[in-house]
Amino acid sequence: MILTAGAIAAAVAAHEIAIDPFDPGRLSTNAYDWRLGETLRTCDGDLDAAAPTPFTETRIPTGGLVLEPSVLYLGVTLERTGSERYAQMLNGDRTTGALGIWVHVSAPLGHAGHAIRWTLEIRAARPVRIYPGMTFGKLVFLQTFGAPASYQQHGLKYTATDGIDISRLYEEIPGGAT
Amino acid sequence: MILTGPEITAAHQDGRLRIDPFEPGQVNPNSYNVRLGPTLLTYTEPVIDAHRPNPTTATRIGPAGYVLRPGELYLGHTLEEVGSDTFVPLLFGRSSVGRLGLFVEITAPIGDIGFHGQWTLMLSPTRPLKVYPGMKIGQIMFFVSVGPVDLYTGKYQAATGPQPSRYWRDQTGTGAVA
Numbered sequence: 163m164i165l166t167a168g169a170i171a172a173a174v175a176a177h178e179i180a181i182d183p184f185d186p187g188r189l190s191t192n193a194y195d196w197r198l199g200e201t202l203r204t205c206d207g208d209l210d211a212a213a214p215t216p217f218t219e220t221r222i223p224t225g226g227l228v229l230e231p232s233v234l235y236l237g238v239t240l241e242r243t244g245s246e247r248y249a250q251m252l253n254g255d256r257t258t259g260a261l262g263i264w265v266h267v268s269a270p271l272g273h274a275g276h277a278i279r280w281t282l283e284i285r286a287a288r289p290v291r292i293y294p295g296m297t298f299g300k301l302v303f304l305q306t307f308g309a310p311a312s313y314q315q316h317g318l319k320y321t322a323t324d325g326i327d328i329s330r331l332y333e334e335i336p337g338g339a340t
Numbered sequence: 341m342i343l344t345g346p347e348i349t350a351a352h353q354d355g356r357l358r359i360d361p362f363e364p365g366q367v368n369p370n371s372y373n374v375r376l377g378p379t380l381l382t383y384t385e386p387v388i389d390a391h392r393p394n395p396t397t398a399t400r401i402g403p404a405g406y407v408l409r410p411g412e413l414y415l416g417h418t419l420e421e422v423g424s425d426t427f428v429p430l431l432f433g434r435s436s437v438g439r440l441g442l443f444v445e446i447t448a449p450i451g452d453i454g455f456h457g458q459w460t461l462m463l464s465p466t467r468p469l470k471v472y473p474g475m476k477i478g479q480i481m482f483f484v485s486v487g488p489v490d491l492y493t494g495k496y497q498a499a500t501g502p503q504p505s506r507y508w509r510d511q512t513g514t515g516a517v518a
Contacts, residue, residue: 163341209440210470212405232410234441234466249342249370267466268445269438271481273369274344283438285466307484308347311369320435329439335472 165248165303166192179245179303180277193300195255198222199238199279200294203326206233212338215328222294229263229286236326237265237282240295244277246314249306252280254299262287265299275312278323343427343482345369357424357482358456371479373434374418377458378473380406381415381502388413390507401473408442408465415502416461419474423456425491427482431459434479441466444478451480454491457499 165173167189173179181194188195203217217236220227229235243250250272254265267283282298319330332338343351345367351357359372366373381396388394396415399406408414422429429451433444446462461478463471471477495506 205441205467208407208468208470209465210405211437211440211472211475212470215440232466236439266435267438267441268433268443268449269435269479271371271432271435271479273371275369281435281439283441285441305341306344306370307341308344308350311345313369327439329436331434331436331440331475334436335475 163305164192165305170194170303173245173248173303178247180243182242184241188297190300193302194243195297196243196252196299196301197240198282198292198294198296198298199240201238201326202227202284203236203328204233205236210332211329212332212335214332214339217328219326222292224294226291226293228289228291229284230289231286235284236328237284238326239280239282239298242277242279243272243301244275245303246275246310246312247306248303249274250276251302251304252299253302255297258298261290263290263292273313274306274310275314277314278320279325281320281323281327341484342370343484345371348372348482351424351427351482356426358421360421366476368479371481372422373476374420374422374431374459374478374480375474376401376461376471376477377417377419377501379417379501380463381504382412383504388505390505391511392508393506394504396504401471403473405470405472407468407470408463409468410465414463415504416463416477417499417502418459418461418478421456421458422480423451423454424482425454425489426485428453428485429455429480429482431478431480434476437477440469442469442471452492452494453485453489454493455497457497458501460496460499460503
């Protein structure tokens, strides 16, 4: 089951959900409307799952920055969010979607125990200008079923990220970079 | 409600869901990591026709990896057979794979209660990307359902290896050749 705005606000007040910074005005019917952070990494080379991704990092100027199709951008949410109790799903909203922007590449799930500024995997269908701090999508919270397990206890890769993380899949692939 | 990792393990043990082979190390706080199988299919005609069976060619991903090219659609598959007669499965990419710009499914994350088999992956890279057989590529999560269940008996049941679209099978009386 998915939390409504009232349930999200109550869970924030009870410290069961952390959203930082939290703006009650950004609660929508059954989601929190999150914003795009100001840092962007551009990945326009050839990639290898067994090697770290080369990138160049830029700040999105207040006048905006044009995303080009066929380039992969890694961005970050302005907010840090986390919950030990609820799973999270991050997606774009219908406004960003109608601009032809993917905010992630088929990986929306935030596990219970995540406490992160989310790395975004941004791709554009057409050239499109984006701005730092713009509302970029919706974050929903899901009730879980079964005994809880926290991401923090799994020894996983991205437990406390505070910025953009390139993929660390290479750590898992035999013969990959370490 | 979304199943926790311990509940996925418990449900695997008591038969409410089936993952074969099952490896405890692939259980996440709210999902199970699935691996990339060795076979890729690509459509061979320049235009895919939704109303016709489309010829494909198979490629085997060798241990040295295989480079996926942007602009091509690759049908891959999970090594694992996954299904449940109780829970609704959803398949997504992993964040580590999304950060490499690789779409693992295209607009169809939701599975059917009662489907059992290898899942077809719809691989579409943003940048040229080298992938490896057996790499943990996606994650399947399970949701509790509400209401009576009519188990899946559809056209992809018991799939082994990647399955091209069989939309053409559903064409009745619309002038399509089947």
